[in-house]
Amino acid sequence: MKFPWFVLATSLCMETLWGADxxxxxxxxxxxxxxxxxxxxxxxxxxxxxxxxxxxxxxxxxxxxxxxxxxxxxxxxxxxxxxxxxxxxxxxxxxxxxxxxxxxxxxxxxxxxxxxxxxxxxxxxxxxxxxxxxxxxxxxxxxxxxxxxxxxxxxxxxxxxxxxxxxxxxxxxxxxxxxxxxxxxxxxxxxxxxxxxxxxxxxxxxxxxxxxxxxxxxxxxxxxxxxxxxxxxxxxGDLQELPDTKAMKAKADDGNLDEQYRLGLVYHEGQGVEQNLPAAHELFAKAAKKGHARACNALGGQLIKGLGCKKDVAAAHHWWLLAAKSGLPDAQANLGLLLSRGEDGVVKKDVVEAYKWLTLAARAENPRMAARARSMREGLTQNMKGLEIFKGVRAAQGFKPVKIPVPAPPVKRDGE
CATH class of the missing domain: 1.25.40.10 (Tetratricopeptide repeat domain)
Known part of the structure; x- marks a missing residue:
């Protein structure tokens, strides 16, 4: 849900008293x-x-x-x-x-x-x-x-x-x-x-x-x-229709993965309810562990920033990788960006893999997603060697999507 009416408060106007004489x-x-x-x-x-x-x-x-x-x-x-x-x-x-x-x-x-x-x-x-x-x-x-x-x-x-x-x-x-x-x-x-x-x-x-x-x-x-x-x-009456959270919760409680993911989004974005990031995290995790690709991507997004949970870059990489391998462009773009820079000494920088995932994401049917991935890939190539780009192209050409295993495998960490 977008909320374009807010004004970023960088105005130079300040505070004074009401009702001054x-x-x-x-x-x-x-x-x-x-x-x-x-x-x-x-x-x-x-x-x-x-x-x-x-x-x-x-x-x-x-x-x-x-x-x-x-x-x-x-x-x-x-x-x-x-x-x-x-x-x-x-x-x-x-x-x-x-x-x-x-x-x-x-x-x-x-x-x-x-x-x-x-x-x-x-x-x-x-x-x-x-x-x-x-x-x-x-x-x-x-x-x-x-x-x-x-x-x-x-x-x-x-x-x-x-x-x-x-x-x-x-x-x-x-x-x-x-x-x-x-x-x-x-x-x-x-x-x-x-x-x-x-x-x-x-x-x-x-x-x-x-x-x-x-x-x-x-x-x-x-x-x-x-x-x-x-x-x-x-x-x-020009107001966006809000989700029926009661009906969604009933279906989510019955194990419907799509509804678990959608209800997670409702809590994550505060759509007609008070924002509840921990509740969203719980729902995303539940659906992700059952192989829901979009839930895996959303879970990675929370973990990378510590939204509703403890920040965990390794876990974010894990869930994005599962969703990316299943063919989800959003996750491929997120994973490509993460690999293009590495983070916290936990995820190593890998420009070839980053190029591969961004190339795949650039094929998305959603034009905005495709444009975003192309833009990130263009920025990445400025510091890549010709051979690295060639390897990235070959890796993307050989990609075949695979289903997320159920239950999803646990996060692997260095030394395990």
Missing amino acids: IPALTKQAGTGNATAQYELAEIFAEGKGVARNPKLAVQYAAQSAAKGNAKALYRLAALVFEGKGATQDVGRASGLFKDCRKPLEELAKKGDADAQAKLGVLLMRGLSGPPEQEAAKEWTIKAAKQGNAKAQYDLGSLYLFGRVVKKDLTAALNWFLKGAKGGHPGAQVSYGIAKADGYGTARDLKEARKWLNLAAKSFDPDMVQRAKQALARIEA
């Missing part, structure tokens, strides 16, 4: 209060309770930054970088980002959640130098745990896409919900669509409408549009 802040800002000036810059930049006004945001951010407010300097850099309220100037913005990094770090170390969240974006996107994704992740987590809604949205997106962290739909939705409760329109849209589509969770249209309607009333134009589009899909 703008007249009072304006009065304080007029007296030169740097904190009030910064608050107003954030409010007008993000449209927190009022329509966005980038020019005013630039004005107040510049005033506060001139008094040494690092967060205001970050905001000014972001506005200049995006060309909002000021002439776009990436070079100038880069300099401002570099200038604000050190003071932001000092604030972040003192526990300032807003500074932590800003620092997370700064480092994730490499706005002040090369990206530092691990450090960015840690600052984002710290800010999210302190209740910063934007950081919660950012962290949810990291888990959703498996960026810097292991992909985890349950964690992603938990953070989106926290961010949604904190008033972040992007989090509200992401969580609302998840509930509408049953992505990593049970479908709940009432809950979906609740969050999408809130986002539709925000002052974030992009999220307003996305929320309205999602609401229109709900009202038109």
Whole structure:
């Protein structure tokens, strides 16, 4: 199931307070209060309770930054970088980002959640130098745990896409919900669509409408549009049909291998249910041991990354090899990629075998799979000798698919 509505949270917009007393802040800002000036810059930049006004945001951010407010300097850099309220100037913005990094770090170390969240974006996107994704992740987590809604949205997106962290739909939705409760329109849209589509969770249209309607009333134009589009899909009934997990489970429990594999996919992808990788692993393993090729391939995919199980490269190679020998192009491509590079000192690099499997996968009826295999093979041949390519071609020509033995043989390891 695809979920194209999510927005990867690398936006430069940050968090500020709802319900701010703008007249009072304006009065304080007029007296030169740097904190009030910064608050107003954030409010007008993000449209927190009022329509966005980038020019005013630039004005107040510049005033506060001139008094040494690092967060205001970050905001000014972001506005200049995006060309909002000021002439776009990436070079100038880069300099401002570099200038604000050190003071932001000092604030972040003192526990300032807003500074932590800003620092997370700064480092994730490499706005002040090369990206530092691990450090960015840690600052984002710290800010999210302190209740910063934007950081919660950012962290949810990291888990959703498996960026810097292991992909985890349950964690992603938990953070989106926290961010949604904190008033972040992007989090509200992401969580609302998840509930509408049953992505990593049970479908709940009432809950979906609740969050999408809130986002539709925000002052974030992009999220307003996305929320309205999602609401229109709900009202038109333009929603993907979800699997009947109860019926599937009954058949899987009766030993139906196809249903064991399909139910494993449901749990693995969170189709109308909460994602459950260990349950998926158990189902894939059950069907794989009975010779189900696609289950073997799926099991290998979990083992290579440690999804729902302990990472085991040797076992991943074992199950992919069984499925590849049976003629499954997906497994042949996965095995070819693994052999093209080797991994963890467990699977040795073998470019001839890799070329063989990628050549076989390139014959797949599925055009996307065939194109993927051809692309990987082209990359592999750049570092291969002519004789190695010849051997790979001959090996592919001599291939004949064989059925997976039942029960499938156990994983063999070095020394056994």
